[in-house]
Amino acid sequence: MERKSCWSLILCLIILVITGLVGNIHINKEFVNKLTNEVEFSERKERQKDLDIKDYSLAIEHTQKEIDSVDKEVKELQDEVGKLNTAKEEKDKEVKACKDSVAVLSNDVAAVEKEKSDIEGNFGVEKTKWSEEMNGLKQKLQNQSLVCAFVNATADVLKDEPTIKDLCPQIQTTVQVTVKL
Template sequence: MERKSCWSLNLCLIIFLIMGLVGYIHFKKELVSTLTNEVEFSEAEVREKDMDIKNYGLAVEHTQKEFDDVDKEVKELQDEVGKLNSAKEEKDKEVKACTDSKAALSTDIAAVEKEKSEIEGEKTKWVEEINGLKQKIENQSPVCAFVNITSEVLQKEPTMKDLCAQNAVEVKV
């Protein structure tokens, strides 16, 4: 009986050992399954990170292209501003020349206006003198009524005609 009890003890030990091994294998399978899931999750994360990196790379390329386009536009605008500045400088020079010309013309106009006012002043004097002379002619001296101006008197005294023009008789010889 001792053999039988040993045998059953051995059998129990073997069953217990087998159960332990099955439990151990099951534990290891669970561990492998968990590790496999973690590896797959990590690979998915790596693939996702690779896609993110590719997307960021594409975004960087797109942004760089936009920067290049903006730089190109800035250069074009700077060239255009340079052209406009040179045109502005030319126009400023023309404006300055016109302003200088205007100042010179203003000086000339002032001189002409002054000359005109002087001429008008002289004209006024002449008109006054002419009017005075006309007045003198119209207002002849009462002596002229008694003077008989003949051609002989005119030859001796030519101013008599001016003094008493209405009484002068032109005698044809």
């Protein structure tokens, strides 16, 4: 019986080893399944991250293109503003020149108006003097000088002395006409 007991013991040991191996295989299989699930989860996460990175890189490219476009527009607008500033500066210079010329012309007009008023004032004074002198001369002409009554003026005397006619304008010269028959 020893052989039988030995075989039984060996058989029990074999069954026990097989059961242990099956249990170990089962534990290893679960561990492998767990690791496989973790690997698949990690791979899915990695694929998702790759997709996210691709999306971000596309978004970065799109944003970079927009930035480049905006930079280009800004540069164009800055060039246009530069041109407009140059034109504005030229117009400002023209406006300043016009204002300066208006100021000069205003000064010239003021000087001419002052000169005109001075001339008009002087003209008025001169006109008054001349009017007074003319009135005085008219009055002198109207008042006949007593000397003129005694002047004997003939045409020959008036030719020799033209001042007599100026002093005595009332003197009438008689012209002697001799008629030959």
